[in-house]
Amino acid sequence: MALAAVVTQLAVPPFYVYHFIIFMTFENIEPARIKSFVRRKGRVTPGQHFALENHWERYCLDPKMDVNFADVFGNDAPLIVEIGFGNGDSLAKMAAENPDKNYIGIEVHRPGVGHLLMKIEEMQLSNVRIYCHDAIEVLEQRVPNESLAGLHLFFPDPWHKKKHHKRRIVRDSFVELLARKLAPNGYFHAATDWENYAEWMLEILNRAPNFKNLSPTQTVCERPDYRPLTKFEQRGIRLGHGVWDVMFKRV
Numbered sequence: 240m241a242l243a244a245v246v247t248q249l250a251v252p253p254f255y256v257y258h259f260i261i262f263m264t265f266e267n268i269e270p271a272r273i274k275s276f277v278r279r280k281g282r283v284t285p286g287q288h289f290a291l292e293n294h295w296e297r298y299c300l301d302p303k304m305d306v307n308f309a310d311v312f313g314n315d316a317p318l319i320v321e322i323g324f325g326n327g328d329s330l331a332k333m334a335a336e337n338p339d340k341n342y343i344g345i346e347v348h349r350p351g352v353g354h355l356l357m358k359i360e361e362m363q364l365s366n367v368r369i370y371c372h373d374a375i376e377v378l379e380q381r382v383p384n385e386s387l388a389g390l391h392l393f394f395p396d397p398w399h400k401k402k403h404h405k406r407r408i409v410r411d412s413f414v415e416l417l418a419r420k421l422a423p424n425g426y427f428h429a430a431t432d433w434e435n436y437a438e439w440m441l442e443i444l445n446r447a448p449n450f451k452n453l454s455p456t457q458t459v460c461e462r463p464d465y466r467p468l469t470k471f472e473q474r475g476i477r478l479g480h481g482v483w484d485v486m487f488k489r490v
């Protein structure tokens with residue numbers, strides 16, 4: 240007999256019945272997703288402020304609106320997403336060097352978005368658009384399946400402490416999302432200056448069924464020429480940190 244029917248037969252169901260119903264109701268509800276970032280305030284410079292005020296409409300996309308990226312760029316060149324571009328210097332450089340590709344940068348830090356907007360104007364880049372929003376939501380809601388030629392994740396927040404590892408953006412659910420959004424033969428390229436995070440990424444990607452490691456040693460790769468040094472990376476190098484590039488192909 241259905242549980243509801245049993246309950247209605249009882250004048251006053253015992254406490255454990257209520258307990259059981261509550262447990263069954265909430266057991267299958269996913270807890271709110273743990274974000275990979277904390278929003279930092281950060282100072283907006285006058286130049287960034289001007290760019291945010293004047294160029295936002297032209298280059299920033301609304302995370303609530305459906306878009307057709309071929310219409311946005313006026314062509315259907317291969318689409319590359321970069322998550323967490325920081326101040327966007329390396330994304331702007333890559334876009335300038337690869338005018339035959341389109342780039343979507345996703346970053347939650349507004350001063351960084353302002354900085355990239357300045358760069359886009361200064362360098363007259365027509366192949367970059369921005370989302371100032373959580374990348375996971377943008378990927379889930381706005382990026383069609385099997386549409387990306389590549390996804391870049393350069394120096395994601397490493398969340399050093401073990402108790403914070405659950406905040407790392409690379410986790411099983413992220414890799415599953417990646418497998419849906421990358422086109423077959425599309426690539427995932429991450430870089431980190433935290434060896435433990437490189438190992439963590441390798442472990443997660445190696446157990447994902449749809450990915451093949453592009454490293455000849457099946458571990459990490461040399462930095463390919465197309466990836467400029469990022470701001471975060473240059474600071475790390477000054478402090479003597481190593482750098483590990485992780486590259487996988489979606490098969």
Ligand SMILES: C[S@@+](CC[C@H](N)C(=O)[O-])C[C@H]1O[C@@H](n2cnc3c(N)ncnc32)[C@H](O)[C@@H]1O
Nearest residue numbers: 276323324325346347373374393394469470471
């Ligand atoms: C350590 S910084 C690295 C920035 C840049 N890639 C560099 O190397 O200079 C990581 C960046 O990722 C951004 N970030 C983290 N999680 C994000 C998410 N879910 N969506 C968008 N941006 C995110 C943070 O705001 C931060 O700017």
